[in-house]
Amino acid sequence: AQSVTQPDIHITVSEGASLELRCNYSYGATPYLFWYVQSPGQGLQLLLKYFSGDTLVQGIKGFEAEFKRSQSSFNLRKPSVHWSDAAEYFCAVGVSFSGTYKYIFGTGTRLKVLA
């Protein structure tokens, strides 16, 4: 079955520290991969996406993610976290469905940033 796992429910880092959020997926074909950020009470904002090509993708707000096919992972990284990065982060896999695509989301990782 297709699934997305975000093993860390909560992560706390100090401002200025590096960040890595983990995402593993289960899907038989090459997936489309996404990371979204959601602030409290808000909708989803796309951080970055991977469709094909270079496995290291750059996104907005200084985020990057690396697709590792052998590990079925798409981890999100940021070298220096800012207080404004505190939010919930969702990894998603786009899977082929009825001639188009649907997304399967992970359960999210809530990031807390200490001043």
Added chain:
Amino acid sequence: ETGVTQSPTHLIKTRGQQVTLRCSSQSGHNTVSWYQQALGQGPQFIFQYYREEENGRGNFPPRFSGLQFPNYSSELNVNALELDDSALYLCASTWDTGELFFGEGSRLTVL
């Protein structure tokens, strides 16, 4: 900005009532899908419409229904509301690519 707008942004209903949520997609987007995001959860796929026909559904009962119109707008209807239907409902549209464009969502509270 994704070009996808949803209304209303917030609404409160009581158990047993019916609700209609609306979405306006980008011009040319022939596919619209709806997701439910319960508190503390990731969004869950409800169903998808392609050229005004439902062509896929997730694990949601028939009291969740929808419509897609030729003018790139769509509706999500939920009958016989239950307390567990309280959630953020997200509309997403696309045009035969793998990327969905999400609206800001409609937050439904069922009392």
